[in-house]
Amino acid sequence: MSAAADRRRDLIAAARQLIAEKGMAGFTLRAVAQAAGLHHATLLHYFPAKADLLHAVVEDLLQSLAAPLSGAAPVVIAQPQLRAIIAEFFDIRQRLHTDPAMFVVMSELQLHGRHDREVATQLSRLDEAWSRHLAHLLSEGVREGALRADLDVPAATEALMAETKGITMQAAAGGDLLALDRAIDVLAAQLEAYLRPS
Amino acid sequence: MSAAADRRRDLIAAARQLIAEKGMAGFTLRAVAQAAGLHHATLLHYFPAKADLLHAVVEDLLQSLAAPLSGAAPVVIAQPQLRAIIAEFFDIRQRLHTDPAMFVVMSELQLHGRHDREVATQLSRLDEAWSRHLAHLLSEGVREGALRADLDVPAATEALMAETKGITMQAAAGGDLLALDRAIDVLAAQLEAYLRPS
Amino acid sequence: MSAAADRRRDLIAAARQLIAEKGMAGFTLRAVAQAAGLHHATLLHYFPAKADLLHAVVEDLLQSLAAPLSGAAPVVIAQPQLRAIIAEFFDIRQRLHTDPAMFVVMSELQLHGRHDREVATQLSRLDEAWSRHLAHLLSEGVREGALRADLDVPAATEALMAETKGITMQAAAGGDLLALDRAIDVLAAQLEAYLRPS
Amino acid sequence: MSAAADRRRDLIAAARQLIAEKGMAGFTLRAVAQAAGLHHATLLHYFPAKADLLHAVVEDLLQSLAAPLSGAAPVVIAQPQLRAIIAEFFDIRQRLHTDPAMFVVMSELQLHGRHDREVATQLSRLDEAWSRHLAHLLSEGVREGALRADLDVPAATEALMAETKGITMQAAAGGDLLALDRAIDVLAAQLEAYLRPS
DNA sequence: AATGAATGAGCATTCATTCAT
DNA sequence: TATGAATGAATGCTCATTCAT
Numbered sequence: 001m002s003a004a005a006d007r008r009r010d011l012i013a014a015a016r017q018l019i020a021e022k023g024m025a026g027f028t029l030r031a032v033a034q035a036a037g038l039h040h041a042t043l044l045h046y047f048p049a050k051a052d053l054l055h056a057v058v059e060d061l062l063q064s065l066a067a068p069l070s071g072a073a074p075v076v077i078a079q080p081q082l083r084a085i086i087a088e089f090f091d092i093r094q095r096l097h098t099d100p101a102m103f104v105v106m107s108e109l110q111l112h113g114r115h116d117r118e119v120a121t122q123l124s125r126l127d128e129a130w131s132r133h134l135a136h137l138l139s140e141g142v143r144e145g146a147l148r149a150d151l152d153v154p155a156a157t158e159a160l161m162a163e164t165k166g167i168t169m170q171a172a173a174g175g176d177l178l179a180l181d182r183a184i185d186v187l188a189a190q191l192e193a194y195l196r197p198s
Numbered sequence: 199m200s201a202a203a204d205r206r207r208d209l210i211a212a213a214r215q216l217i218a219e220k221g222m223a224g225f226t227l228r229a230v231a232q233a234a235g236l237h238h239a240t241l242l243h244y245f246p247a248k249a250d251l252l253h254a255v256v257e258d259l260l261q262s263l264a265a266p267l268s269g270a271a272p273v274v275i276a277q278p279q280l281r282a283i284i285a286e287f288f289d290i291r292q293r294l295h296t297d298p299a300m301f302v303v304m305s306e307l308q309l310h311g312r313h314d315r316e317v318a319t320q321l322s323r324l325d326e327a328w329s330r331h332l333a334h335l336l337s338e339g340v341r342e343g344a345l346r347a348d349l350d351v352p353a354a355t356e357a358l359m360a361e362t363k364g365i366t367m368q369a370a371a372g373g374d375l376l377a378l379d380r381a382i383d384v385l386a387a388q389l390e391a392y393l394r395p396s
Numbered sequence: 397m398s399a400a401a402d403r404r405r406d407l408i409a410a411a412r413q414l415i416a417e418k419g420m421a422g423f424t425l426r427a428v429a430q431a432a433g434l435h436h437a438t439l440l441h442y443f444p445a446k447a448d449l450l451h452a453v454v455e456d457l458l459q460s461l462a463a464p465l466s467g468a469a470p471v472v473i474a475q476p477q478l479r480a481i482i483a484e485f486f487d488i489r490q491r492l493h494t495d496p497a498m499f500v501v502m503s504e505l506q507l508h509g510r511h512d513r514e515v516a517t518q519l520s521r522l523d524e525a526w527s528r529h530l531a532h533l534l535s536e537g538v539r540e541g542a543l544r545a546d547l548d549v550p551a552a553t554e555a556l557m558a559e560t561k562g563i564t565m566q567a568a569a570g571g572d573l574l575a576l577d578r579a580i581d582v583l584a585a586q587l588e589a590y591l592r593p594s
Numbered sequence: 595m596s597a598a599a600d601r602r603r604d605l606i607a608a609a610r611q612l613i614a615e616k617g618m619a620g621f622t623l624r625a626v627a628q629a630a631g632l633h634h635a636t637l638l639h640y641f642p643a644k645a646d647l648l649h650a651v652v653e654d655l656l657q658s659l660a661a662p663l664s665g666a667a668p669v670v671i672a673q674p675q676l677r678a679i680i681a682e683f684f685d686i687r688q689r690l691h692t693d694p695a696m697f698v699v700m701s702e703l704q705l706h707g708r709h710d711r712e713v714a715t716q717l718s719r720l721d722e723a724w725s726r727h728l729a730h731l732l733s734e735g736v737r738e739g740a741l742r743a744d745l746d747v748p749a750a751t752e753a754l755m756a757e758t759k760g761i762t763m764q765a766a767a768g769g770d771l772l773a774l775d776r777a778i779d780v781l782a783a784q785l786e787a788y789l790r791p792s
Numbered sequence: 793a794a795t796g797a798a799t800g801a802g803c804a805t806t807c808a809t810t811c812a813t
Numbered sequence: 814t815a816t817g818a819a820t821g822a823a824t825g826c827t828c829a830t831t832c833a834t
Binding site for chain 1: 220221222223224302305306308309310311312313318321350352353354356357359360361362363364365366367368370371372373377378380381382383384385387388389391392394
């Protein structure tokens with residue numbers, strides 16, 4: 001398409017990779033520009049300020065996360081809602097192999113959001129969408145009798161998100177991917193044992 | 199004791215608080231020195247380089263984490279090993295209220311460890327100690343029949359650690375503490391349901 | 397006429413206004429172009445360099461100043477030469493209300509002329525023309541006996557110009573226009589008292 | 595005295611000279627530092643921000659102006675108040691030879707004050723002090739019968755200040771000093787002719 | 793005629809660190 | 814022990830100008 005859009009994409013990608021590799025401290029206009037093969041003043045032609053580039057990186061990351069993975073859940077479970085929730089874990093497991101850097105960036109941004117209102121807002125949009133999605137699945141499951149009747153849906157939602165972020169963090173910290181795979185299986189099994197109606 | 203040791207403690211505390219409040223980007227020798235009430239050049243008399251202060255902060259943090267909390271587990275569970283593991287969660291829950299800043303610092307350092315070998319080594323010591331501790335509890339439980347026989351102990355250990363870091367991250371991101379409390383309860387219940395021998 | 401000439405006029409006007417509002421520091425090609433509604437690279441098509449635009453601004457300003465005001469001197473004085481000189485003050489007084497920004501620009505340029513030989517030359521043309529005009533009026537008056545016989549014409553001319561620039565500066569500094577009006581009356585009266593043949 | 599105070603003075607002097615020579619556009623931290631013989635980062639050790647240095651320059655300039663000149667008025671005039679006012683002109687005339695750069699700096703700052711509230715405030719302090727001083731002299735003179743009875747004191751004050759600024763500007767613009775001297779004489783004579791009681 | 797892209801130079805400011813006192 | 818002074822490197826950003834389209 002437009003050469004400018006391409007450049008923007010390149011710059012966002014370079015920034016994203018840089019954050020993944022060097023952390024927010026390494027996210028420098030000069031470094032991004034160099035990685036994208038242009039002068040740092042030229043970068044500001046595409047993104048008028050560093051913050052704009054960062055926000056674009058976050059937006060791009062959110063889109064990556066929103067895009068559904070093609071792979072189906074590799075585990076068959078009787079109840080549909082339960083299955084859908086478990087599938088989220090396997091989705092994460094797959095992304096962990098596809099683009100592990102994404103988890104590092106996600107963690108960096110999460111922390112950075114504490115001091116950047118705009119980033120915080122952007123990320124909270126993701127959190128809320130995800131939270132709504134999970135809560136919906138859970139309450140549907142409860143209503144249909146697929147999940148335990150006395151489930152504290154908001155608390156379970158929060159727990160699911162914490163687990164997700166834990167995986168993200170563990171991955172970001174540079175853990176063993178295979179060990180993490182098996183841990184995700186355990187988390188899924190835990191969930192299954194807990195959610196099943198007695 | 200020694201006035202020098204006191205100063206060092208003050209500086210470490212100031213640094214820790216600064217990291218909690220402003221993130222690693224706000225962790226500046228000038229800022230730390232000012233918070234501790236001395237000239238930034240004097241700070242380098244106690245810690246010859248910024249890295250030394252940071253490493254001391256990490257060491258201090260690890261000691262804080264190693265110190266057991268006085269509070270007993272507020273939930274009674276039949277099997278001792280299961281109870282001990284669940285107790286870890288409630289220990290975290292309590293710390294979350296006692297010193298929430300600690301979780302922020304922990305997250306910041308975890309991420310920073312990716313680019314600072316020394317910090318990574320220090321943190322991995324904690325991870326390994328914790329990992330060993332959890333694995334020991336789990337395998338003891340399996341051997342005594344208190345936990346399910348077919349438990350994949352390493353995977354379950356990794357899952358437990360991911361859950362812990364998830365809570366840490368969720369807390370660091372500035373979530374609602376009360377909601378997080380209930381989420382921890384759910385995590386504990388999940389765990390219980392999963393670990394119980396069939 | 398030509399669209400290009402129109403554009404040039406627009407750009408000169410935009411530059412002039414910008415200098416009036418933000419000073420020489422705010423006189424930026426980007427800002428001028430934006431104010432005139434075109435790309436800053438396009439501006440360089442009309443004025444190959446920033447200096448060219450500035451020189452055009454000065455030229456434009458000089459033309460504005462050369463154009464006689466339609467208003468007649470609102471004070472009647474017996475001697476024609478004296479009246480003409482006094483009229484200059486009232487001319488200034490009127491311009492002060494019509495286009496106060498002009499005085500700011502004039503002051504900015506005067507100062508800028510110290511470091512821009514071309515601008516200095518342009519302005520000195522104005523100064524000399526004005527100086528010649530005033531000197532002519534004065535010496536005519538002396539010759540005809542309308543003004544004091546022992547008048548030091550060059551010195552009086554310089555004094556008149558200093559007064560004019562003082563008003564300009566006072567106006568540029570953002571003084572009260574009404575107060576300045578009355579001050580100009582006083583200056584005119586001073587002049588009259590001084591020039592009158594004894 | 596203190597070496598630090600000396601350095602500060604040096605830096606202020608360097609800044610002042612730089613403004614006089616190159617204008618506000620040439621007033622650069624690097625240039626000032628270089629002129630004072632130190633690294634530009636060291637300059638910020640003495641003045642935490644560029645604005646602080648500038649404000650110090652203004653303060654220094656105001657002090658220079660406040661300091662009375664030792665030379666007595668070289669003209670004898672009957673009435674004391676009239677004499678005092680005329681003396682102000684000769685004070686300026688003398689300073690014009692002693693430190694002509696001061697007038698350039700004054701003009702630059704006056705214009706700069708339009709966009710720097712702090713500088714404007716500092717300069718207005720001088721203006722007001724001066725204005726008060728002149729107004730006092732004038733009204734005293736009127737009261738004692740030394741000056742014309744129907745004098746519009748505020749307007750005459752404003753006129754005097756405009757004349758002063760005109761001389762400043764004319765000097766700043768690089769006029770001939772000797773011609774300016776004679777112009778000042780004319781201005782003084784004008785004033786005398788005007789103020790004299792009929 | 794118009795503009796998007798690109799660049800080199802420059803600017804104020806911050807930071808970790810060294811050194812002399 | 815303490816600190817003021819000093820510096821080099823780096824950062825985000827602005828600007829005038831050039832060039833290809």
